[in-house]
Amino acid sequence: MTAKRKAKAHALLASQKEVKSNEPQLDAGNYNLSIGQALQWYTEHSTEKQRRKYALEHFAKQKLLKEVFAINKASDSEIRILAILCRLIDREQPLSDDHKAKIDSDIAILVAKYPHVKEKKVSDNPTNVINIQERIDQKAHDLAGEIEGAIDEFTMSGCTGISFTAKGYLHSKEVSAPVAKRIGEFYVPLYNELADAINGEDEQLVEGYSNFTKKQLKAFHTFVGEIISDCEQMVQTAKVSRAPRKRKAVPPSKVVSKIKYMKEFTELNLKSCKPEDILSATELWVYNTKYRKLQTYKADFGLLGVKGTTIVGFSVKDSQSMTLRKPEEFFKGLSIGKRALNAAIKKIKTKPTTPNGRINAECVLLGAF
Numbered sequence: 001m002t003a004k005r006k007a008k009a010h011a012l013l014a015s016q017k018e019v020k021s022n023e024p025q026l027d028a029g030n031y032n033l034s035i036g037q038a039l040q041w042y043t044e045h046s047t048e049k050q051r052r053k054y055a056l057e058h059f060a061k062q063k064l065l066k067e068v069f070a071i072n073k074a075s076d077s078e079i080r081i082l083a084i085l086c087r088l089i090d091r092e093q094p095l096s097d098d099h100k101a102k103i104d105s106d107i108a109i110l111v112a113k114y115p116h117v118k119e120k121k122v123s124d125n126p127t128n129v130i131n132i133q134e135r136i137d138q139k140a141h142d143l144a145g146e147i148e149g150a151i152d153e154f155t156m157s158g159c160t161g162i163s164f165t166a167k168g169y170l171h172s173k174e175v176s177a178p179v180a181k182r183i184g185e186f187y188v189p190l191y192n193e194l195a196d197a198i199n200g201e202d203e204q205l206v207e208g209y210s211n212f213t214k215k216q217l218k219a220f221h222t223f224v225g226e227i228i229s230d231c232e233q234m235v236q237t238a239k240v241s242r243a244p245r246k247r248k249a250v251p252p253s254k255v256v257s258k259i260k261y262m263k264e265f266t267e268l269n270l271k272s273c274k275p276e277d278i279l280s281a282t283e284l285w286v287y288n289t290k291y292r293k294l295q296t297y298k299a300d301f302g303l304l305g306v307k308g309t310t311i312v313g314f315s316v317k318d319s320q321s322m323t324l325r326k327p328e329e330f331f332k333g334l335s336i337g338k339r340a341l342n343a344a345i346k347k348i349k350t351k352p353t354t355p356n357g358r359i360n361a362e363c364v365l366l367g368a369f
Contacts, residue, residue: 026093032158035099039156042084048076051083058086059107066116067107073114075142077149081156082106098211113141140182143173147183147227154223159216161223166230177238184231187224194221252276256306260361265289268331272365278304281368284311285341286355287327290362294330294345295321295355304368311357320352338369 024041027034042051052071059067071079085103089095150164170180197205198217209217256275264271270287278284282299297304300315322345324330334344359365 023087023091026088026095028094031094031096035096036156036158038088038093039081039084039153042087043080048080051080051087052076054087054090055079055083058090066111069116070107070110070114074110075145078110078145080149081152082110136178136182139179140186143170143175143179144183144186147187151224151227155212155220159212159219159223161219166227167233170230170234175234177235180231180234180238184228184235187228191221191224191228194224252279255279258308259306259359260309261359262289262361262364265364268327270331270336270364270366273368275306275365277368278306278311278365283338283369284314285336285366285369286359287364287366288362289364292324292327293321293355294324294327294348295319296341296345297355297357309359311359314355314357316354319355321355322348322352323350324348325350336367338367341366 022045024034024038026038046054055071056068059071082103085095085099089100089103146169147166150162150166150169153164154162166183170183175183193205194209194217196202197209198214198221200206212220253276256278259275261272261275265287267289281304282302284297284304286295286297287293288295296319297311297314298318299313300318301313303313304311305313330344330348334340
């Protein structure tokens with residue numbers, strides 16, 4: 001062993017001896033104050049590795065293998081309070097019945113979360129692959145460990161408030177919306193349970209939370225509610241900021257493929273424009289040869305569109321359909337252009353109606369402008 005490593009080892013040993021010699025004593029006469037001070041002292045003066053060792057030693061000497069396995073698998077934040085309570089009880093400190101019960105409930109949760117089972121060999125069979133929902137659940141459970149630690153810290157402080165916020169924690173971990181949603185769901189039962197205890201609707205819950213004052217219980221309820229709210233806010237923020245899915249552009253020829261129109265009306269020497277031109281136009285002129293209807297479609301906003309065999313996106317107010325009594329005279333010598341058509345239609349005396357947008361084989365597409 002080098003001199004540097006020896007010095008480091010001696011320093012570590014000295015610090016451990018100092019911790020043991022200065023460990024706090026619980027005062028049964030002033031229990032709440034002394035337990036709070038003890039929790040703070042261990043948090044500041046012991047390392048995460050030491051605290052894990054406290055918990056492992058407590059359950060190992062009882063030969064509780066499932067509990068030892070769960071402690072080894074759990075995160076540091078999940079066992080912080082549990083480990084300190086284990087250390088205090090191993091030092092024969094006068095731990096309250098509530099805190100002894102907390103040791104039992106916390107380790108039961110960890111054993112359920114990290115069951116001691118033999119690992120199965122993963123084969124190439126796709127059925128062994130963890131699905132997306134299982135991945136979300138696993139990630140949510142891992143991240144919830146820190147929140148569990150914050151809840152423990154909050155209740156141990158007498159529900160007076162701590163600096164922790166779920167929102168800040170989730171942002172720091174860049175938690176995805178599905179995982180945030182799942183984490184929030186974890187705490188809904190606790191939130192409802194606390195509400196029932198406050199309202200006195202369940203005698204067992206009232207008894208179970210009898211170690212809290214009414215004020216503390218309400219503060220606890222609010223704290224859990226804020227955790228759920230922060231998770232929901234993460235989900236909503238993700239929805240708002242999510243980039244809209246880009247639709248694959250459909251070729252113009254496919255958009256207008258169902259339109260049936262008259263390519264040429266030799267009787268009046270009229271020819272149709274290409275249907276694709278409609279998609280880049282704000283104005284379309286159509287002549288129905290069967291009913292002698294001259295129709296003009298003007299875009300309501302942006303450009304005209306086509307859906308099936310129908311013109312869409314036209315203004316009902318500005319578009320019109322008018323019957324031509326003498327179409328041969330109307331079209332005689334008329335230049336098919338936007339300005340010429342608008343000037344010519346003003347001379348028609350028949351009453352205009354609103355066109356329905358449908359195009360059929362009797363229609364000539366005079367022009368799209």
